[in-house]
Amino acid sequence: MxxxxxxxxxxxxxxxxxxxxxxxxxxxxxxxxxxxxxxxxxxxxxxxxxxxxxxxxxxxxxxxxxxxxxxxxxxxxxxxxxxxxxxxxxxxxxxxxxxxxxxxxxxxxxxxxxxxxxxxxxxxxxxxxxxxxxxxxxxxPASPRVEAILARLKKLGHTKVAFEGTTLAWGTDTLASFKARAPSFGINIVSEVLVEPKSKDLSIQAKKLKDSGAKAVICVDYDAETAGLARAMSAIGWKPYVIHTSMANLTASMGLIPTEMFNGWEVIQQIDPTxxxxxxxxxxxxxxxxxxxxxxxxxxxxxxxxxxxxxxxxxxxxxxxxxxxxxxxxxxxxxxxxxxxxxxxxxxxxxxxxxxxxxxxxxxxxxxxxxxxxx
Amino acid sequence: MDSYLSDLVPIIIVGLSLGSLFGLVGLAYTVIINATQLVNFGQGDFAMVGVAVCWALIAKLGLPLWVAFPLAVVAGGAMGFITNAIIVTPLLKKDVHPFYPILGTMSVGTIAAGAVGIFTGFYWMPIEHFLGNEPLKVGGIPMDTQGLLIIGTTVAIVTAYWYLLHKTRLGLALRATGFNREVSLLAGIQVGKMASLSFVISGIIAAIAGVLCAPFSAFTATDGMILGINGFIALIVGGWGNPYAALLGGVLVGMIRALIVGYISSAHAELATFLVLMVVLTIKPQGLFAGFMMPKTMNSAR
Amino acid sequence: MWRNRKRDLMIICGVALIGALLPLGVADFFRYLVVLVSIYGIAALGLNIFMGYCGQINMGSAGFFCIGAYVPTMLQVKYELHYLIGFPLAILFSLLVAWLLSYPLLRLKGHAMAIGTLSFGMAVYLIAERFPELTGGADGITVPAMTIPGVEVGDKFYYYLILACFLFSYLGCYFLMDSRIGRALKAIRDDEDAALALGINIDQYKRFAWLVNSALMSVAGSLFAQQAGFLSPSTFALWTSISVLVMICVGGLGTNLGSVLGAAIMTLLPYILVSIQEYIMLTQGIILFCVLRFMPDGIVGTLPKLIRRNGRSKQAVAGSGEVAL
Incomplete structure (x- = not known):
């Protein structure tokens, strides 16, 4: 043996x-x-x-x-x-x-x-x-992305911003990075919601974000949860400006639910498709x-x-x-x-x-x- | 008052729909438990197989949902039959550690997940909402139609199964098999067939649960396991071997999760679920609703 | 033919000697594999006492593995406590947790015990992942290298430390299972009522097996942290509990040798199946299935039977089903 x-x-x-x-x-x-x-x-x-x-x-x-x-x-x-x-x-x-x-x-x-x-x-x-x-x-890496997003939010004139992210390191690290840099852009993070992977229904979370009075949402989450957030926001009829930090995840979540639920969303893009x-x-x-x-x-x-x-x-x-x-x-x-x-x-x-x-x-x-x- | 209510209603809806989903999976376990006293650790993967078949028929072959759904349910039943035939029955005939048949069901589940994973590249298997994407508005509060559908279907299935179990001869035979194998054999019940039947019914229920859940939250090949665990928690919190208890347990777990998400933090709902389970196992290991809706006879069959 | 203590001990000493001399001649990677097998071997031995000998179910063993790995690491990172002090503290902590848990969990039977232990394992994993201030969170944490008076110890030190722990664990389990305690545990496994009738204090013996299980898991975890040099909660997810369970089933439930063999096979498998990585999940499922279906006694239970069936007269077979090693 x-x-x-x-x-x-x-x-x-x-x-x-x-x-x-x-x-x-x-x-x-x-x-x-x-x-x-x-x-x-x-x-x-x-x-x-x-x-x-x-x-x-x-x-x-x-x-x-x-x-x-x-x-x-x-x-x-x-x-x-x-x-x-x-x-x-x-x-x-x-x-x-x-x-x-x-x-x-x-x-x-x-x-x-x-x-x-x-x-x-x-x-x-x-x-x-x-x-x-x-x-x-x-x-x-995350921090140049965070800076680009904050600059974009500033340019569009959003000062009250909510954050939705995964409970895993990607979400928590990015949140910390946003919190550290937001004041220098004059942006206020008014609400932060962390969502567990495989959370099925995000209506409660979407309502929390809405009730915080935010006019824009930063989304740092995986495919299914991003789709869940988009669905929940469209169900309560809330259409804020949403910006996602990862194109790879956003495109995948657009394959999961009707794409019109994402209308008006933006995402950081590392490629020039032309x-x-x-x-x-x-x-x-x-x-x-x-x-x-x-x-x-x-x-x-x-x-x-x-x-x-x-x-x-x-x-x-x-x-x-x-x-x-x-x-x-x-x-x-x-x-x-x-x-x-x-x-x-x-x-x-x-x-x-x-x-x-x-x-x-x-x-x-x-x-x-x-x-x-x-x- | 108004804002308080508008806060609470979504929480109740989410809790109920999530809870009924867990309860439905819990019921799938209960069916096998009633007939064999075994726990099927591949249950979540049965649900996943249902989703995979439904998705493949719609996305790859272009079939409509009303054709794909029944076929997916048949596939779930077939999974149940196969699992019982190739591993559970052969192992029950041997003198092995009592955990082996359970582990056997898990191995079949893992094989199914691995095979579907290769077929799909572990990618998403999305299914659209059955009743359209527009939420139903009651008093200005939007409700997800799929969630409502899950609640309705679950209540219907649980009631039908309870009726089968307690009001028909077949149900009596199923329960007798689970209660005492040897005596049932003597009474002329075809014990092997009953076990097989329970696996088929269980597979069917799991596949229904999976396909109903998939539009709500997309599945990949490995997502069956977590649904299975949640269903099992519903079953243990509710009560062993009682379909209504599994449903109530599921609703309780779902409500606790929704309340924690609503009022404490959405980052700790999962942890809370496991802690609730451990508390229930400590204070009332037989489950909180073990005797609910059970006829007086045989409700101690454990 | 198998119950021969002198011969068994000689084999164990031989293995120890080979292990001790090995680093002199082989590559770092080979040593790493031996270390990995030893660590999972310790874990499997622990689980085997509770499941194989005592006949109970534990699906949350990764919880103790996690405690064993994180306690000394975090003590070192936060309070600069030396690893060799943190190591026994982790065992004590695991024993404390196990002792507290034993009251609710050990009353349960079968499936309820399975889900109870599983939820303990999941709870530990989720705490490790969701409370970054406690463990460094999902990003993981670098385990500081161990120093002995100021000098960083090398891979070889870990190798001997882990090998020594493994041999002690193995010898411990070997003598334990040959003793009165071992026989009592087996009696509980075979028939709880009969064991009770024989005057065996079932609760105490079950608790003992559970505590040994947790302690060995914790030892394995502490060693694992040091050799990996990096910890992340995902290492301690549900799949780890299950894979240790699969190891003891593959090797043969209720034998120490089987546990170690199972650990060796399941640990080395991914390194052998290099070319079929996309099918890894399917492969693991099929292996588990085949073992359960066609050789439920595991390798140690099945191979000797095959050898005897082929080579010896049928008389020799009778009554010697037990493997002691």
């Missing part, structure tokens, strides 16, 4: 890859809270890798993507990262949506000196503000056979993350040296980004391990059931 077990163990640590491939670890949430998001982004990552391999790989070496589910569990991701590093000799890792998973991964990357690029965690805790980082992301590249990514993902392709920023931000990784490996000069790859993340100059306004190019600069600033963020409004970029 014990021999069988140890055999099993040993077989699981024997390296099993051809010497010439470049192994890239990919860990995301195939199960867990963010599974629906990960399931849409993973095919884009695979698609890009296949395309690069078909075109001859990186300097003739094929990329071997090793995919592993982390179930939104930060403790699990550390084991996975160890496996990537030691069993598969991965020199660079790409990771999925959950903030807590990425915080754990960032700690690990700092200690183990393997660069990690994540697709969509928003937490400010992942921001490395000085020097070179081992952790990168294509998503824009860019030909964006349409190309959506079309490619559909052609690749990805399920549930929604025309929003999920595809483009996964596209940017994997492409920046590939660019860094190319520029590093030595795909077997993780420090060189890390440094190369700061050397990317010509890569044309999918995210951000037209003409956005290049990778990261020291002190900023994400791509976009608050001035690069666009807004989109829901008009007649469709998102249209606000000029």
């Amino acid at each position: 014990l021999t069988a077990l140890s055999l099993l163990l040993f077989s699981s640590v024997t390296p099993s890859f051809a010497a010439e491939t470049i192994n890239v670890g990919f860990t995301t949430d195939f199960s867990g809270l963010d599974a629906s998001m990960a399931m849409q982004e993973a095919p884009v990552v695979e698609m890009v890798v296949k395309k690069i391999n078909a075109a001859g790989g990186i300097n003739g070496r094929q990329i071997n993507l090793i995919t592993q589910d982390n179930g939104s569990d930060p403790a699990k991701v550390i084991g996975i990262a160890k496996m990537f590093k030691e069993k598969y000799k991965c020199k660079v890792i790409i990771a999925g949506p959950t903030s807590s998973v990425c915080i754990a991964l960032k700690n690990w990357a700092d200690q183990n000196h393997v660069p990690v690029i994540a697709i969509d965690p928003q937490s400010d805790k992942l921001w490395v503000k000085s020097g070179k980082s081992w952790f990168f992301r294509s998503e824009t 860019k030909p590249l964006i349409k190309q990514i959506w079309a490619d993902a559909k052609a690749y056979g990805a399920k549930n392709v929604v025309e929003d920023e999920k595809g483009p931000r996964a596209y940017d993350a994997i492409n920046l990784l590939v660019e860094a490996v190319k520029l590093s000069g030595n795909p077997d040296d993780s420090t060189a790859i890390r440094d190369a993340f700061y050397k990317i100059k010509t890569y044309e980004r999918a995210l951000g306004p037209k003409g956005g190019k290049g990778g990261y600069t020291e002190g900023k391990n994400h791509l976009l600033d608050s001035k690069d963020l666009l807004f989109a409004a829901v008009k007649a059931g469709k998102l249209t970029t606000v000029k």
Whole structure:
């Protein structure tokens, strides 16, 4: 029995890859809270890798993507990262949506000196503000988003604002960030409602927000709860100005209930849909056979993350040296980004391990059931 | 007074509709308990399968709701039948830890959730409101039509099931099976068939609950579990093996949640649910309404 | 053939020796897997005493796992209390919670006990997630590295610490289950009324098994926090309670060896099934199903039977169904 077990163990640590491939670890949430998001982004990552391999790989070496589910569990991701590093000799890792998973991964990357690029965690805790980082992301962190929203609210003349968010870290962290910055924009947060995931009926919460006298609502919540809020607000006939912090969630919730319930809502948008590249990514993902392709920023931000990784490996000069790859993340100059306004190019600069600033963020409004970029 | 009332009415509506939903799922458990004294931990996933079938028929095949809904209910019944046939009955024949059949139902539920998840990419399976999106306005207070539909359907189903259980020969046979397997066998009741029937009825009720709930709050493949747990809480708070008790338990839990959301904080309703359950288990483990509407005979069948 | 204490102890010592020498020659990742298996092994041993030997149900074991992980970590983060002091405090705290809970929970039977323990586990998880001032919230918290007089200890220290805890737990469970207490627990499992008739104090023994379960869970949690270096409430959700439960069922309910084997298999599985990650939930369901349906005695209960059926005369089979190791 014990021999069988140890055999099993040993077989699981024997390296099993051809010497010439470049192994890239990919860990995301195939199960867990963010599974629906990960399931849409993973095919884009695979698609890009296949395309690069078909075109001859990186300097003739094929990329071997090793995919592993982390179930939104930060403790699990550390084991996975160890496996990537030691069993598969991965020199660079790409990771999925959950903030807590990425915080754990960032700690690990700092200690183990393997660069990690994540697709969509928003937490400010992942921001490395000085020097070179081992952790990168294509998503824009929470605080530039908060600033952009506050500026937008100020411009539209809203001073009494209510906040609706999830009880999970995304909601509470963003709320704290709003509270800290709102006074300097002359904005008053008159009501705050945190909603548990899987709350079914939000009419009581919507009424609370309405009774606070707010003229505008900031919404930081997941798909089903955002839809619940929109339905409840339309049921009580309350049509305030609502701004959502995440396009990926808003577009998903627009698929759940009639879109006219969202009329007049706005959302932060990291992409410029008029860019030909964006349409190309959506079309490619559909052609690749990805399920549930929604025309929003999920595809483009996964596209940017994997492409920046590939660019860094190319520029590093030595795909077997993780420090060189890390440094190369700061050397990317010509890569044309999918995210951000037209003409956005290049990778990261020291002190900023994400791509976009608050001035690069666009807004989109829901008009007649469709998102249209606000000029 | 007026603002007080306008505050309270939405809370009562939300509490009642949520509560009846939990009660309906609780009833699905009760059906199996009545016939076999077993708890089906895959119950929430039965509901999810109902939603998945209904959604797939509407969204993928373009069938209307009134065709898709009955087919989804049939699928729920089939899930119940299969679960009983492939794992529960075989395990009951063996001498295993009493928890094994329960764990077996959970494994079937997990398989169903995993399979539906692969099919849908763990993405949403939205179903539209049955009676249109316009809320019903009573005295200026809007009420969600789907919520009202859930309340009505639940009361009807619970009453029908109670009638079946206590006023028909079939119901007597079902209860006898749960009360004492050996004696029922001697009395000529086909115990195996009764168990199978209870799983089918339970699957049907769970699928109805799921499809009614889906327009209210969209489902993914993994969302069955949490609905199942809430239904189970309703059942334990209400009372073991009594359909009306499950309904009352569900309403109590739903009302407590709505009141907490309304007057304390919407961030702690879930925690409160579990604490209420633990308090009930401490002070009255047999459930708060265990004897409600039960005929005097056999109501101690536990 | 299995009830042979001398041989069992020699095997255990052998495993200990291999474990002790292992870090000299293998990769960090392999050591990590051994550590992970040991931690879940401790957890499974604890749950097995309550479920396998005593025949009760616990679906909230992750609650104690969570307490064990967070208490020493938060004591260290907030009050700079050394981890090695926080560790026993966490066990004491778990025992206190378990003792208080034992009064309402242990009166319950079957399904009611299942949902009661489940709600305890969920309550602990929700408290950890919804009260950031207590635990750092859903974003998680970094566990400070342990220092021994000023020097940060390395991975190898954790390795030996965890391995030692595992071996002590295993030996403890081994002797415990061979003792009068173990026999009393099994008597309760097999027939509560008969046990009562034999003069066994059922309440006390159940409480004892429950306390041992909580203590071992807490130990596993504390060790887990140190080796992971990062804690987040999502690690302690319902699925963790269930997966420990699945471990002891896969290995074989009511055997210490089975618990550890089950822990090893279920922990290593995701690392072996690298290529089918999209199907992970389905795979776990199918494994649980197949074990329950086709080998309800688990690996330890089924394999020896198969070996004997193939290799030996039928006489040898009779009366030796029990595995002591």
